Amino acid sequence: MTRIKFCGLTRPEDLDLAVELGVDCIGLVFASRSPRRLSLDRAAGLRARIPGDIAAVALMMDNPADEVGAVVEAVRPDILQFHGAEPDAFCAGFGPPYWKAIAMGGDPQGALARLGDFPGAAAFLFDGHAAGEPGGSGKCFDWTRLPAALDRPFLLAGGLDAGNVASAIHTARPWGMDVSSGIESAPGEKDATKMRAFVEAVRRADAAGP
Structure with missing residues (x-):
């Protein structure tokens, strides 16, 4: 079964x-440049x-x-997800396991060449934004560029x-799918109809098989 992560939630009703x-998985955003960024108090309430x-x-x-x-x-997050230039030792230094986002926009070959720099990552998240850009951009990338096999x-x-x-x-046969802007009516405001449709589409794809 393909896992589903809804990211960038800001409202209790959406959560x-x-x-x-x-x-x-539910993603709470703390990146400074994101319109979905949460304060600690608000995030704790959602958590x-x-x-x-x-x-x-x-x-x-x-x-x-x-x-x-x-x-x-x-x-008290279960997982930390890093989208910037943070090195492996930094990402692994806070206690929870971490996922490393890999920016596949711009230079996917160069991005993939750096996977070995993150031996401590519990998982990778391949995102459509370019290096230095925040997530939640709504940009796709060429899924066929992904490696045929990964060790995690x-x-x-x-x-x-x-x-x-x-x-x-x-x-791509991923472990999971991460969606943010694709289930929104505005940044940080999720759309109930789109949320339901996304989950249904994933479940249908799983049921259909290869």
Whole structure:
């Protein structure tokens, strides 16, 4: 079964629907340049609504160590997700396991060549944005550029929605799919109809098989 991660949630009602729909991971954003960035207090309130069988993922992008530490203490994420130029030792230094986002926009070959720089990553997240750009851009990339085999799980992100997620699953066979702008009516404001449609499309793709 393909895992589903809804990212960039900012409202309790959106989070509650994500839980109802049975997603596997919920992403809370702390990247300074993101319109979906949360304060610690607001994030802690959302975190309290996430049940134990759903992973809470805290998204960072070149946040200073003290900010990451404050998020870990206040929000208690299950996973940290890093989108910036953070080295492996930094990402692994806060306690929770980490996922490393790989920017596939611009120079995908160069990005893939750096996978070995992150031996501590529990998983990779291949996103459509270019290096230095924040996630949630809504940009797809060429899924056929991904390696045929990896030594750990990976997720796809960037430009996904209910209309193309089945094609992405059949092309790349990822461990999980990460969606943000594809289920929104505005940045940080999720659309219930799009949320439901995305989950249904993933489940149909899984049921259809290869």
